[in-house]
Amino acid sequence: MxxxxxxxxxxxxxxxxxxxxxxxxxxxxxxxxxxxxxxxxxxxxxxxxxxxxxxxxxxxxxxxxxxxxxxxxxxxxxxxxxxxxxxxxxxxxxxxxxxxxxxxxxxxxxxxxxxxxxxxxxxxxxxxxxxxxxxxxxxxxxxxxxxxxxxxxxxxxxxxxxxxxxxxxxxxxxxxxxxxxxxxxxxxxxxxxxxxxxxxxxxxxxxxxxxxxxDLGVVAGLCDWINVLYAGRVVETAGRHALFAKPTHPYTHGLLSSIPRLDSVRGERLNPIPGSVRDLLPWLEGCAFAPRCDRVTEACVEGPPELTGGAHAFRCVNPVLEESGQDEAALYSREVSGAIE
Amino acid sequence: MTALARKKIAKLERLAELAAVHSKEQGESLWREALKRVRRNPSAIVGASILGVFILIAVLGPFLVPYDPGQIGVGIPFGLEVKEGQAIYPGPNSEFWLGLDHQGRDMFSRMIVGARQTLLVGVVATAIGLTLGCLIGGIAGAAYGLGGKRGRTIDNVLMRFIDMLLAMPSLLLAISLVALLRPSLMTVMIAVGFISVPIFARLLRGAMIAQSNAEYVVAATSLGVHKRKIALSHILPNSIAPVLVQATLTLATAIIEAAGLSFLGLGNPDSSQAEWGTMLADGLFNSRFDYAPHLALFPAIGIIITALGFTLLGEAMREALDPKLRK
Structure with missing residues (x-):
């Protein structure tokens, strides 16, 4: 309920x-x-x-x-x-x-x-x-x-x-x-x-x-369920562990690779998402994230993408499908216990 | 969380708290801090000293006068000068420090007793303006800020009324009011108070509307606090500072305007009650200004210094309460 x-x-x-x-x-x-x-x-x-x-x-x-x-x-x-x-x-x-x-x-x-x-x-x-x-x-x-x-x-x-x-x-x-x-x-x-x-x-x-x-670091240690929003729409929704283990929407993926992790190698560069939120496409014409996305294809601008994928849903026609398999949420977490121990 | 981490946090928090206690002194409200800033301002000190002396004279007046201020001809035994066939009372001398007026009354005594009248007119007139203005402005501001569509209508009606008052030159408005109500001390106070209503109303309304968009208002709304409560205990206390500053400044203009009305012969008709405005008019019109300019000069100086005192203090308060000027 x-x-x-x-x-x-x-x-x-x-x-x-x-x-x-x-x-x-x-x-x-x-x-x-x-x-x-x-x-x-x-x-x-x-x-x-x-x-x-x-x-x-x-x-x-x-x-x-x-x-x-x-x-x-x-x-x-x-x-x-x-x-x-x-x-x-x-x-x-x-x-x-x-x-x-x-x-x-x-x-x-x-x-x-x-x-x-x-x-x-x-x-x-x-x-x-x-x-x-x-x-x-x-x-x-x-x-x-x-x-x-x-x-x-x-x-x-x-x-x-x-x-x-x-x-x-x-x-x-x-x-x-x-x-x-x-x-x-x-x-x-x-x-x-x-x-x-x-x-x-x-x-x-x-x-x-x-x-x-x-701040994904905040949700990593706290939330049971996470909705990622972009330009007014939910682009990915999943349980915490599923989301961090397998960020499917390129936007979520980009967000995660743009923040430092506890296990990242020294001197490794962060990958920011290019552009800003202002560079967007109206959802009616296609994916709003398309102008900033590095996986953009023709299909992305042919009408609005639907939210698909069942429990771990995403709004993308060309999703990222790599999976790390381990529970990655803890690596981004901002919790006291994680940070001081 | 480990015990170690817990200890660390507790320690940090204690340190942070200690630091906070030392950097700021305890129990200071916005007003007390403002008062502190006022006290550091030299022009405020000058203004406050002037007002202090003025108020002291106003309160103790009757005990300080060497002669009965209303008694006509106290100076006669000391001899009159005759100039161009007209009897002139002697000017300032060791017996009558400020000379004698056209009816032979002691100017010094009249100045001292007049201070009380002047203060009374200023304070009562300002209080009338402040009360009426804040009532109208407060209702309009709260209605506009929180009342939705109907609130805007209420605000519109009230503010158009205020605009009507503003459209008339203030002294003209006061004169017509006095003419309407028959000259007396009370009428002067009502008239002078009335013309400051629009200032207070507009000021409070503006401040309240600005405050009603503040985040703490949204926060209070999000906790389900009633609109009336929000208006009275959140918006109003945050909007009142500019109004109080204006009140101090209005005290100065009220004194000048009351003197102006008396000067025009619309003041207290009972001239046995000394009042600086009436004395100024007497000095100009009822006695020979060319031979006895001091009779007009002394009341004028009194009015100027008092108004200056209020203005200096008011300006200092404005500076102290203005968040933009805070260091």
Missing amino acids: SLLDVQDLSVVFHSKGREDVRAVDGVTFEVRSGEIVGLVGESGCGKSVTSLALMGLLPPRGVKTGGKAIFDNGVDLLRTDQRTMRDLRGREIAMIFQDPLSSLNPVVPIGDQVTEVLTRHRGMKGEAAKKEAELLLDRVGIPDPRRRLKEYPHQLSGGMRQRALIAMAVACRPRLLIADEPTTALDVTIQAQILELLKELVHQDGTAMVMITH
């Missing part, structure tokens, strides 16, 4: 005098209870827009969403009314944002911001809310929570801020957590700690999580 079932999600931005932008185009994925699903792609591939669409946080004007996103009890997150959505947000579905500094109100102490959620969804007030907030901060690993509650965001370190935001997100033990690049603004050691924390919290509460990132 899936907790969130996203079907054919599309988001189109209209603006006067310009062509419509299809930021997300027919994205389909599902999240089961307690599962961590990754949405991976480079900037502009539509991953953040997907998360905002699911939370109903896209601006009301100039945006058209299509498809369905059925949450647990049958509520379509894309079509439901504001009131229901407000009750769901924070209690059933919560989100963690990329930049912890700008996501916290600079003139309100941390404690007030945490208790606000508790008051809203759990009806806690005064001393009880304060106590609970303290426990929450303690739970996300903020030392001396009583003192921290009175402090302002600028007094906390980056990692601490992200921990506070996470505390707010998990305050009501939501069933789905959407993490939009939660570690991008942090330095590497803190990144590992935050990922470890998220993993732990999700595991303890049985929360499902959608992890949005551009």
Whole structure:
């Protein structure tokens, strides 16, 4: 039974005098209870827009969403009314944002911001809310929570801020957590700690999580299922081990060969993908990745490729078919245990 | 994770925390930091000193005056000068430090007592403008920023009303208001307050709209916080700084405008209550400016110095609260 079932999600931005932008185009994925699903792609591939669409946080004007996103009890997150959505947000579905500094109100102490959620969804007030907030901060690993509650965001370190935001997100033990690049603004050691924390919290509460990132190193150690996005469409979807062992879409393959591995030979060069996301073909004409792909053939530009291949699906007419056979996920992983041991 | 790794992390975190504690002092809010910056600014110190003296005089005024400021002809026993067939009260001397006005009242006493009136007019007028302006601007800003289509309509209606007020020259608006309501001290305060409404409304609305796109608003929305709560406890506190700065600056203009109204004869008709604007008008029109220019000069200097004090402090506050100017 899936907790969130996203079907054919599309988001189109209209603006006067310009062509419509299809930021997300027919994205389909599902999240089961307690599962961590990754949405991976480079900037502009539509991953953040997907998360905002699911939370109903896209601006009301100039945006058209299509498809369905059925949450647990049958509520379509894309079509439901504001009131229901407000009750769901924070209690059933919560989100963690990329930049912890700008996501916290600079003139309100941390404690007030945490208790606000508790008051809203759990009806806690005064001393009880304060106590609970303290426990929450303690739970996300903020030392001396009583003192921290009175402090302002600028007094906390980056990692601490992200921990506070996470505390707010998990305050009501939501069933789905959407993490939009939660570690991008942090330095590497803190990144590992935050990922470890998220993993732990999700595991303890049985929360499902959608992890949005551009960093394959992040998903390697964390996600059960991974969707790779390119130009608004899913180009490859597979379980973690399958994806890392056998990256089939040339884009995924390119991404993996462009990041360093723990077992790579000294002095070996990385292979970046040439070009940028802007060099794309509209999906209707062919594969959007074709202009940057080193395996491009005539067939690539003859209409849009379909998602094929069953459980480990990919959207490519000329896939990479080499297989390493071993579990490679660990070699890319950014986990603390892997990095320090 | 191994025990070793755990220990390492714990140690690192302790170190990081220690570093954080030492680099920043504890318990500092945005305001306290701003106050610190204000205190380092020399023009703020000058402004604050001027205002300090001014407020002290305004509060203690009645205890400082050597003569009854309302008593006509206190100077008569000390003799009059006669010039061109007109009796002129003596100018500044050891007995009457600032001389005597056209009715023979002690100027020094009147200046001191007038400070209180001037401060009262400035503060009350600014408070009226601030309250009304923030109410209108706050509702409009919150409606525009968070209220969707209907919010935009609300904002439109309120802002067109503000535009109407802005379209009229402010002093003209104040004059018509006073004329409408009959001159009195209260009328002056209402009129002067009213003309500063559009400034506050526009300022707060603009700041709130800008803030309503901030990421922390999206974050609060994503936690299901009610719109009203977001507007009041997230957007408003982040938007109020420019408004408070403007309030300090408005105190200066309010004093000048109130003096202007009194100068035009639309002030407090009861001239036994000394007020700098009225005194200035008296000095110019009711006595011989060519023989006794000091009667106009002293109130004018008083108004200028006070307005300068408020302006200096206001500018310093603006600098302190402007994130772009922070070092």
